[in-house]
Amino acid sequence: MALTGVVAVLAGCNRLDFVKPDPRRRDFDRTAHEVELRRQAPDSTALVQRGQQALLAGDLEAADDSARKAARIDPRSAPAQTLLALVADRRGQAAKAGEHYRRALDLAPDTGVMLNNYAAWLCSAGRAVEAMPLFERAAAAPGYATPGAALANAGVCADKGGMPGQSEQLLRQALEVDPVNVVALAAMAEREFLAGRAFEARAFSERRLAAGPADRRALELASQIEEKLGDKAAAAKYVQQIRVEFPAVPDSNSGDINRR
Numbered sequence: 001m002a003l004t005g006v007v008a009v010l011a012g013c014n015r016l017d018f019v020k021p022d023p024r025r026r027d028f029d030r031t032a033h034e035v036e037l038r039r040q041a042p043d044s045t046a047l048v049q050r051g052q053q054a055l056l057a058g059d060l061e062a063a064d065d066s067a068r069k070a071a072r073i074d075p076r077s078a079p080a081q082t083l084l085a086l087v088a089d090r091r092g093q094a095a096k097a098g099e100h101y102r103r104a105l106d107l108a109p110d111t112g113v114m115l116n117n118y119a120a121w122l123c124s125a126g127r128a129v130e131a132m133p134l135f136e137r138a139a140a141a142p143g144y145a146t147p148g149a150a151l152a153n154a155g156v157c158a159d160k161g162g163m164p165g166q167s168e169q170l171l172r173q174a175l176e177v178d179p180v181n182v183v184a185l186a187a188m189a190e191r192e193f194l195a196g197r198a199f200e201a202r203a204f205s206e207r208r209l210a211a212g213p214a215d216r217r218a219l220e221l222a223s224q225i226e227e228k229l230g231d232k233a234a235a236a237k238y239v240q241q242i243r244v245e246f247p248a249v250p251d252s253n254s255g256d257i258n259r260r
Contacts, residue, residue, distance in 0.1 A: 180207070
């Protein structure tokens with residue numbers, strides 16, 4: 001089952017939150033990360049916000065510079081460490097990213113965002129067993145605004161770690177908390193399709209596509225589901241959408257259900 005890679009986005013005056021996958025990158029082996037700004041020195045907070053905007057614009061040098069300055073001003077800034085982790089992650093420096101996520105958690109050990117972030121990194125590093133308790137703590141953390149994110153990540157991670165029963169339970173819990181969680185919806189669509197339940201897969205797929213911008217995999221799966229159900233026109237429509245929205249990515253036989 002695929003995991004969703006994301007970047008952080010600005011949400012409100014004092015919080016940086018997740019959820020915008022970059023569909024052009026085929027790095028669907030990571031879970032969602034977040035950046036939270038709370039109780040930080042004003043100068044450090046402003047620098048992290050500036051670095052976050054630079055990251056969104058794809059300027060990794062500026063994002064890294066802002067994060068490092070923020071960390072120097074406030075060595076106990078967990079958001080600055082998280083931003084450093086996101087930059088390292090974008091650069092393909094997985095081990096370095098993990099060090100910064102771990103440092104952020106050390107600085108804010110009871111914060112849902114930091115627990116979720118480090119657990120997501122552990123899962124992406126193949127350490128699902130270590131990640132699961134941290135996801136559980138994140139979802140239950142007081143004041144954590146997005147417990148559905150941790151539950152969805154835990155569900156995907158459980159599947160990756162060979163715990164399918166626990167995975168489905170967690171994904172359904174995530175959707176009870178957040179019915180439009182794109183990670184949980186995408187994962188459930190995949191599960192149902194692989195189990196041969198095409199109608200159920202279509203329901204989750206349609207909800208996923210309605211919940212947020214589609215990445216390539218979401219459209220591929222939608223096409224495969226329609227092929228399975230015999231609606232070739234609908235399948236072709238999704239294939240055409242892939243070609244329009246992701247022209248730089250080689251075609252991968254989106255409607256070929258035999259490869260599943």
